[in-house]
Amino acid sequence: MKKGRIALLVATCLSLALVGCAGANAGTAIDSSAPVYVHMNGGNEFLEPTVAVAPGEPVVFVNEDTEPHTVLGYHPSTGKLNPAINGDPAGTPGAGHPVATYTVKLKKPGIYAYYCSVHAVLAKTYGSAVQPAHRPGVHGYPGAMAGEIIVTTDPALIAQNPASSAKKVLNGYFGG
Numbered sequence: 001m002k003k004g005r006i007a008l009l010v011a012t013c014l015s016l017a018l019v020g021c022a023g024a025n026a027g028t029a030i031d032s033s034a035p036v037y038v039h040m041n042g043g044n045e046f047l048e049p050t051v052a053v054a055p056g057e058p059v060v061f062v063n064e065d066t067e068p069h070t071v072l073g074y075h076p077s078t079g080k081l082n083p084a085i086n087g088d089p090a091g092t093p094g095a096g097h098p099v100a101t102y103t104v105k106l107k108k109p110g111i112y113a114y115y116c117s118v119h120a121v122l123a124k125t126y127g128s129a130v131q132p133a134h135r136p137g138v139h140g141y142p143g144a145m146a147g148e149i150i151v152t153t154d155p156a157l158i159a160q161n162p163a164s165s166a167k168k169v170l171n172g173y174f175g176g
């Protein structure tokens with residue numbers, strides 16, 4: 001094969017690869033400006049406990065409970081708090097009052113665990129590791145009030161978000 005034909009063949013393959021690449025990305029672009037919502041109500045749980053976002057995409061915690069909650073980051077392997085997540089959205093007296101929120105934007109990809117220190121505890125498991133557990137005496141749902149934020153550039157993970165995270169739910173709803 002002559003040099004010119006080889007060059008043409010390489011150029012054709014390259015352009016096909018580029019088209020293929022653009023085609024694969026079409027429709028899977030991440031909108032990192034639209035927030036993902038995590039709701040709290042009187043059941044003392046985060047209603048969307050696992051969400052995935054793009055780096056810097058806002059996660060908005062919406063407290064629709066009459067009581068306050070906290071949103072505290074922690075490291076599961078050590079139990080130490082992670083100051084990157086540190087919110088305490090106040091409770092709301094009832095309908096007609098503004099609903100308190102806490103917004104966090106995490107820039108580095110990773111898995112970020114958090115819990116509510118009012119309604120959950122970090123129970124020691126093995127060595128220095130901890131897992132969130134239901135705080136004894138707390139009413140509401142039986143699980144520990146805790147969750148994770150996955151910060152990722154993988155659109156497949158973000159596509160697994162619960163449907164309710166796309167917008168505010170339970171608008172105007174208070175109590176358990």
Ligand SMILES: [Cu+2]
Pocket residue numbers: 044068069070116117118119120145
């Ligand atoms: Cu709580």
